[in-house]
Amino acid sequence: MVAVFKERLQKIDPDFACFEQLQTLQVNLGNLCNMRCAHCHIGASPTGRKVMGRPVIDKVAETLERMPGITLDITGGCPEMNPEFRRLVEATAGHSPRRIVRSNLTILTESGFEWLPEFFREQRLVVTASLPCYLEENVDRQRGDGAHARSIAALRRLNALGYGDELELNLVYNPGSDFVPGSQQELEAAYRKELSEKYGIRFNHLFTIANAPIGRFREYLESRGIYERYLQLLATRFNPEAARNIMCRTLISVDWKGFIYNCDFNQAIGKPITGESGEILRIEDLESAARSGKELALSEHCYCCTAGEGSSCTGALVA
Numbered sequence: 001m002v003a004v005f006k007e008r009l010q011k012i013d014p015d016f017a018c019f020e021q022l023q024t025l026q027v028n029l030g031n032l033c034n035m036r037c038a039h040c041h042i043g044a045s046p047t048g049r050k051v052m053g054r055p056v057i058d059k060v061a062e063t064l065e066r067m068p069g070i071t072l073d074i075t076g077g078c079p080e081m082n083p084e085f086r087r088l089v090e091a092t093a094g095h096s097p098r099r100i101v102r103s104n105l106t107i108l109t110e111s112g113f114e115w116l117p118e119f120f121r122e123q124r125l126v127v128t129a130s131l132p133c134y135l136e137e138n139v140d141r142q143r144g145d146g147a148h149a150r151s152i153a154a155l156r157r158l159n160a161l162g163y164g165d166e167l168e169l170n171l172v173y174n175p176g177s178d179f180v181p182g183s184q185q186e187l188e189a190a191y192r193k194e195l196s197e198k199y200g201i202r203f204n205h206l207f208t209i210a211n212a213p214i215g216r217f218r219e220y221l222e223s224r225g226i227y228e229r230y231l232q233l234l235a236t237r238f239n240p241e242a243a244r245n246i247m248c249r250t251l252i253s254v255d256w257k258g259f260i261y262n263c264d265f266n267q268a269i270g271k272p273i274t275g276e277s278g279e280i281l282r283i284e285d286l287e288s289a290a291r292s293g294k295e296l297a298l299s300e301h302c303y304c305c306t307a308g309e310g311s312s313c314t315g316a317l318v319a
């Protein structure tokens with residue numbers, strides 16, 4: 001039986017189970033996506049119906065204006081497909097010192113979205129792009145036939161606009177099955193060698209992210225009868241050094257309706273941040289939710305963030 005995650009944190013340091021200081025506001029624009037990836041934790045697809053509307057978009061922009069200095073991390077689904085994506089980016093210009101768009105890359109090759117790379121450059125967005133492997137067969141197995149070729153085409157276009165040089169371009173690796181990522185440093189070197197030699201592609205950093213046992217990946221694990229085994233693997237690989245740096249201590253996630261969570265994984269399973277009376281908090285309540293010392297909402301899937309070198313939206317948590 002897997003030990004309760006919260007108890008393991010508290011044994012190391014009770015503060016690790018509490019919020020520290022808000023550094024990043026991650027905004028999930030919904031589950032609409034041009035792809036249907038095998039391991040997507042929010043079940044995104046071309047038929048996604050959870051799409052953040054203008055009222056919530058405007059509240060996010062107002063919040064960042066009121067609370068300057070916070071990183072804006074825009075994700076999805078495919079965030080660029082949200083009709084209000086441009087509005088959010090333009091409305092937050094000057095309010096956030098660092099604005100990240102998490103792109104699946106293939107959207108940049110879709111008809112009607114040709115404007116995106118130039119828009120990214122114009123807005124000085126950091127592009128953090130999913131590329132689960134540098135090998136074509138592995139990428140296409142996770143993301144669908146042709147995904148690798150389209151991703152390479154998108155990366156070349158971003159490079160031509162200065163991404164990977166004066167503009168920041170990061171890639172994201174996730175395992176193809178039920179195992180913990182290897183050394184981020186070694187994987188980055190392998191990505192850099194393969195992508196440079198074969199395609200002439202440049203990027204700044206590689207982030208390794210473990211698959212959370214939720215959403216489609218949980219369905220995959222359960223269909224093979226290995227869900228409990230994977231949880232046990234994550235728990236066995238628990239790293240106390242990674243535990244001190246878990247992203248939910250400095251990040252808050254906003255869903256398409258404006259409700260807030262300690263991370264995107266909690267958002268996916270419907271585990272929101274609540275107030276003292278048990279009420280679900282919204283973007284308007286961000287100051288209260290981001291109070292130092294507030295208890296985090298933790299669960300067994302949190303082991304994916306502390307296994308091995310650790311895992312977060314900015315990659316490994318320990319060297």
